Amino acid sequence: MKARARGMPVIVYRLGNQAGDRANAAWNPQDLTLLMLQGVLRSGQAPRLNWRLEFTPVDFTSEVIVRAMAQLSLHAGKIFHLVNPQPISFDLLCDWLSVSGYTLRRVDYADWLVELRQLAEACQPIASLLRLLEELAPSGGSQYFGQLSTFDSRQLRAALPSLGLESGYPAIESSLLAVYVARLAERGLLPRARRNTSGGALLGKxxxxxxxxxxxxxxxxxxxxxxxxxxxxxxxxxxxxxxxxxxxxxxxxxxxxxxxxxxxxxxxxxxxxxxxxxxxxxxxxxxxxxxxxxxxxxxxxxxxxxxxxxxxxxxxxxxxxxxxxxxxxxxxxxxxxxxxxxxxxxxxxxxxxxxxxxxxxxxxxxxxxxxxxxxxxxxxxxxxxxxxxxxxxxxxxxxxxxxxxxxxxxxxxxxxxxxxxxxxxxxxxxxxxxxxxxxxxxxxxxx
CATH class of the missing domain: 3.40.50.720 (NAD(P)-binding Rossmann-like Domain)
Known part of the structure; x- marks a missing residue:
């Protein structure tokens, strides 16, 4: 803001949760969403949570920034919230994991934490997840997940066509989730799903x-x-x-x-x-x-x-x-x-x-x-x-x-x-x- 006050062209970007890129799922290993995925799939348990997940593929974020800088005179002075306007529920994500070949059992959050503590000694990502959860919710409750902030991204969405991004904000849906899980499993960051390869002419439809x-x-x-x-x-x-x-x-x-x-x-x-x-x-x-x-x-x-x-x-x-x-x-x-x-x-x-x-x-x-x-x-x-x-x-x-x-x-x-x-x-x-x-x-x- 000081730079703008001195007459310099400025665009402010406020980032939400940044997920892996859409090609290789290169993801921050300490990100909460990734750690939660690892916790769920390695424990085989899905905790009951009132959590709306939002995340943005990092390659989309970088593309917005590069294109906006190329049109600085058009977008100077604007504040862009790179926060996904269509979050999904944690329950829906767990349902998707179940139909994608993972066997999950629904449990209370407290019981899930008990299971994670048993796994943490032999699994570094689980240990990292437990430390992060203790920092975010020292009392051990799950209230934190229902209190996450949301931001107004209308200004960014209005600017996307001028940035050549007419397809809009990347939706958190099956095709994107499938890329993430497959690439992360290839690198050993997630267990592999059980795939049903039997069927006839309609396999995969x-x-x-x-x-x-x-x-x-x-x-x-x-x-x-x-x-x-x-x-x-x-x-x-x-x-x-x-x-x-x-x-x-x-x-x-x-x-x-x-x-x-x-x-x-x-x-x-x-x-x-x-x-x-x-x-x-x-x-x-x-x-x-x-x-x-x-x-x-x-x-x-x-x-x-x-x-x-x-x-x-x-x-x-x-x-x-x-x-x-x-x-x-x-x-x-x-x-x-x-x-x-x-x-x-x-x-x-x-x-x-x-x-x-x-x-x-x-x-x-x-x-x-x-x-x-x-x-x-x-x-x-x-x-x-x-x-x-x-x-x-x-x-x-x-x-x-x-x-x-x-x-x-x-x-x-x-x-x-x-x-x-x-x-x-x-x-x-x-x-x-x-x-x-x-x-x-x-x-x-x-x-």
């Missing part, structure tokens, strides 16, 4: 599946995981999602739970953000969330009408619109929408459901025409009756319509796995092949 807590969605998620996909499981019921996730993990697959109600655009966008943070950008979207109520048009059950339209129509559009910009930016992706044979022919007792599936058909066909030249594929799968919870008659539904028009007990229904195999076939095709529609029904009940 990222898929989002809605309605994944049961029925067709669950079967699709399991089939994709077996073929090598990393799967984001989306549904309202978090407890059932966790059961599905644990089953996939037990089979050596990769899955994360992203609880969300598809009728809420905000919850869908949060689920997509969680998928991107933990797994990366989705390559495949399978819209399996849906409801089906046997109700005649004159039944007066308007709450079921509203629910059908909200889930089957609005919910599907919400997920497509949340994922579509990502796929278009990348120039590739596959959207699979679960329609029904009721989207091909009307069924009595299912007037509203039939209308919702006619919507799915029309929306999918128009969407396909709009995005085909941009590298995207859209598949509409039209199952007949499938043995899922959808077939059950709710207490508040039209029991007479269910009894008269349901196919239950009249022929052998499809199983969810039958539909999952059809979807797997579609998404396994080469990029130039578009499987636009698949009608799969019980042999005994063709339309």
């Amino acid at each position: 990222v898929a989002m599946v809605t309605g994944a807590s049961s029925g067709i969605g669950q079967a699709v998620a399991q089939a994709l995981a077996r073929d090598g996909c990393q799967v984001a499981l989306v549904a309202r019921r978090a407890d059932q999602l966790e059961q599905v996730r644990q089953g996939i993990l037990a089979a050596q697959g990769v899955a994360v739970a992203c609880p969300a109600d598809v009728t809420s655009r905000a919850e869908v966008e949060a689920a997509v953000a969680r998928c991107r943070s933990l797994l990366g950008q989705p390559d495949i979207l399978v819209n399996s969330a849906g409801v089906m109520y046997y109700t005649r048009a004159f039944s007066g059950l308007t709450h079921l009408t509203d629910r059908t339209i909200d889930v089957n129509c609005r919910g599907l559009v919400h997920t497509v619109e949340a994922v579509l910009p990502i796929m278009l930016d990348r120039g590739g992706g596959h959207i699979v929408n679960l329609s029904s044979d009721a989207g091909r022919a009307p069924f009595p007792g299912l007037a509203v459901y039939t209308g919702s599936k006619f919507f799915v058909e029309g929306y999918s066909r128009a969407l396909r025409l709009e995005v085909a030249s941009r590298g995207l594929r859209v598949t509409c799968v039209q199952p007949g009756d499938v043995r899922t919870p959808l077939q059950a008659c709710r207490d508040d539904a039209d029991s007479e319509a269910h009894k008269e028009f349901s196919g239950q007990g009249k022929y052998t229904m499809l199983e969810p796995e039958d539909v999952a195999r059809a979807i797997l076939y579609a998404v396994q095709q080469p990029p130039h092949v578009g499987v636009n529609e698949i009608l799969v029904e019980s042999r005994e009940a063709p339309i």
